[in-house]
Amino acid sequence: MLPLSGHRVATRFLRRIARRPHLAREIGVGVNAGHDLDLVNIPAYARAVKGLQEVSIGHALVSDALYMASRARSKAYLKALGSEPLDAKRKLAKPRLLN
Secondary structure, three states: OOOOOOHHHHHHHHHHHHHHHHHHOOOOOOOOOOOOOOOOOOOHHHHHHHOOEEEEHHHHHHHOOOOOHHHHHHHHHHHHOOOOOOHOOOOOOOOOOOO
């Protein structure tokens, strides 16, 4: 058997895990992801694993923010996930001052 290249290993892995979220939802469990996700691999992961409820990308986000503005990085990660900022999805209540 020939050794698998990095791309072929990743493709096999994504195909294998793409079936898992459906099983999780069947038993009422949410699907979260994290650790080792970054701007390079998160688009393929988000496409393969439908219905992600949360991604823990704090370490990658903070590391990238050292080199780029954090607002731009946040938008880049939302784009990689195929999402948009929360305030664009729903109207946020204006904060009220307490007396």
